[in-house]
Amino acid sequence: MSAALLQLSGLSGGYPPVSVFRNVNLTITGTEAIGLFGPNGHGKTTLLKTVAGLLDPWQGEILFAGQRLNSEGSMRARISRHLNYDLFRRRKIRARDVVRAGLIYVMQGNLLFPEMTVGEVLDIAQRAASGRQGVGEMRDTVHDLFPRLRERWQSKIRFLSGGERQMVSIAVGLLALPRLLILDEPTLGLSPKLRLELAESIARIRDTKVPLLVVDQNVEFLTDLVDRLYLFDHGTVTAEIDKAHMPSHDEILAMMFGSGQ
Amino acid sequence: MAFDTFVFILVSGIVLGGLYALMAVGLAVVWTTLDVFNFAHGAFVALGAYVAWQVTQFAPGPQGFVFATLAATIFMFVVGFLLHFCLIKPFERSPNIVLLAVITTLAASSIMESSIQLIWGPREKQIEAAVSGRFEFFGAGIGANDLLALVVALAALAGLALFLRRTSTGRAMRAAAQNREAAELMGFNVAILFAVALGIAAATAALAGAFIGSLRFINPTFGADPLMKALVVVIFGGVANFTSPIYAAFILGIIESFSIYYLGLYWAPAVLFALMIAVLIVKPEGLFGNRQKTL
Numbered sequence: 001m002s003a004a005l006l007q008l009s010g011l012s013g014g015y016p017p018v019s020v021f022r023n024v025n026l027t028i029t030g031t032e033a034i035g036l037f038g039p040n041g042h043g044k045t046t047l048l049k050t051v052a053g054l055l056d057p058w059q060g061e062i063l064f065a066g067q068r069l070n071s072e073g074s075m076r077a078r079i080s081r082h083l084n085y086d087l088f089r090r091r092k093i094r095a096r097d098v099v100r101a102g103l104i105y106v107m108q109g110n111l112l113f114p115e116m117t118v119g120e121v122l123d124i125a126q127r128a129a130s131g132r133q134g135v136g137e138m139r140d141t142v143h144d145l146f147p148r149l150r151e152r153w154q155s156k157i158r159f160l161s162g163g164e165r166q167m168v169s170i171a172v173g174l175l176a177l178p179r180l181l182i183l184d185e186p187t188l189g190l191s192p193k194l195r196l197e198l199a200e201s202i203a204r205i206r207d208t209k210v211p212l213l214v215v216d217q218n219v220e221f222l223t224d225l226v227d228r229l230y231l232f233d234h235g236t237v238t239a240e241i242d243k244a245h246m247p248s249h250d251e252i253l254a255m256m257f258g259s260g261q
Numbered sequence: 262m263a264f265d266t267f268v269f270i271l272v273s274g275i276v277l278g279g280l281y282a283l284m285a286v287g288l289a290v291v292w293t294t295l296d297v298f299n300f301a302h303g304a305f306v307a308l309g310a311y312v313a314w315q316v317t318q319f320a321p322g323p324q325g326f327v328f329a330t331l332a333a334t335i336f337m338f339v340v341g342f343l344l345h346f347c348l349i350k351p352f353e354r355s356p357n358i359v360l361l362a363v364i365t366t367l368a369a370s371s372i373m374e375s376s377i378q379l380i381w382g383p384r385e386k387q388i389e390a391a392v393s394g395r396f397e398f399f400g401a402g403i404g405a406n407d408l409l410a411l412v413v414a415l416a417a418l419a420g421l422a423l424f425l426r427r428t429s430t431g432r433a434m435r436a437a438a439q440n441r442e443a444a445e446l447m448g449f450n451v452a453i454l455f456a457v458a459l460g461i462a463a464a465t466a467a468l469a470g471a472f473i474g475s476l477r478f479i480n481p482t483f484g485a486d487p488l489m490k491a492l493v494v495v496i497f498g499g500v501a502n503f504t505s506p507i508y509a510a511f512i513l514g515i516i517e518s519f520s521i522y523y524l525g526l527y528w529a530p531a532v533l534f535a536l537m538i539a540v541l542i543v544k545p546e547g548l549f550g551n552r553q554k555t556l
Binding site: 052053054095096099100104105106107110111112113114115116120121123124125127128129172176 | 426429432433435436439440442443444445446447448449450
């Protein structure tokens, strides 16, 4: 059996003192596309931000490609009420290490850098990864995927439409040469037509064999795209569904909320 | 008013504006990237001026001034870079970061001023200027050193703008200023970038300090006045853009020299503050500002 690419075991976290997700177990092997589906406000984004190194996990471990990304020990034991905890703490997880390991998180509804042009943003993204193999190829792939960005090269991000911003975010993620690309609600707030276009681009990214973890509210989009679907509810993973048993939207809602009628 | 007097006041206002611009941009860079107000900026100006003065004691003459300015700028960059890790970084996750930064930067300012007094004493000093003499400009006698200060200030601002827009470190710094989380997710070392921002602020302050020291006398606490003026400039102009405090600095410099001529030295600060309050009432985000403050 091939080693897991990303393995979360018993991961808990949140915004102290509010616990948002508890005991999350999730395994991704290198070759598949994974979906994560769950209602709003149940902690999906908090979970992903923790995995990406923006928030410190409280407990559990994050293993990526055999490397442990967070330091040992649980957070609760290390908080001091009397000392400036930040000063003495070794961060449990650092975003820089996570990115360097190749785990790239594309934030939800990200404004990115409003006053910079598309060209500047893609340029620094590329330079951040420069010296690694395949940057040039990835740049060509990105230009193929999102020809529209070429046309908007000189525009500031804040003048872009929601769909274009999302394209820039995904392009930035791709230019970091991900070994796993996490997309957090890429189709949030887009019109149905744009949503279809973006879904097509994401399907093409999957076909270039970049492992994906996609979060979305739209079940049809996810079930078409992914090989495996995790259901996330009340702060933890509640079910795991294979491609062969991919249910319809109504079935999933029935599984999560009860059948209603 | 005679035309030559008018030209003289205008030119001295523009020179003043150039120095204000240099200091205000330093403040604005820190404000937009670190999101805190740096009250140590005045002490940066003073310390930079004293380091430059010390170097001119070893190396007199025009070359000495150039060398002293460079040395002070580099020295203050290092000081600013290191101070980020003492004054701001330890508190960056605290909900009271803005207040804490006010206290820590005020403390640093006080420590630096006392150190200057301990090392160099309280007596006033003047840095030997690189160029001297005056020349005629539309009938007004303009000091060559004034002009040099203006040219160097403008060159430094242009250099800083180029650094922020064209180099990848500068772009990464702007990225971190505009969206810290996204910059972290791109793998940038945000702590280092923020330290560089404070270093740049301190370096521009030192450059301004060296020229102020060559135009008038310096003492250990002289930084308080430029800090106040730079603060007025930043609030007056807003920080929507790199260039907005620069325009504001020139406007305020010219207004200040005219009000010194018409109302006297002691009324000039009052005029500036009254203008600042008027601008705040009419356009709270500053004359050239918009809601979003960015680098």
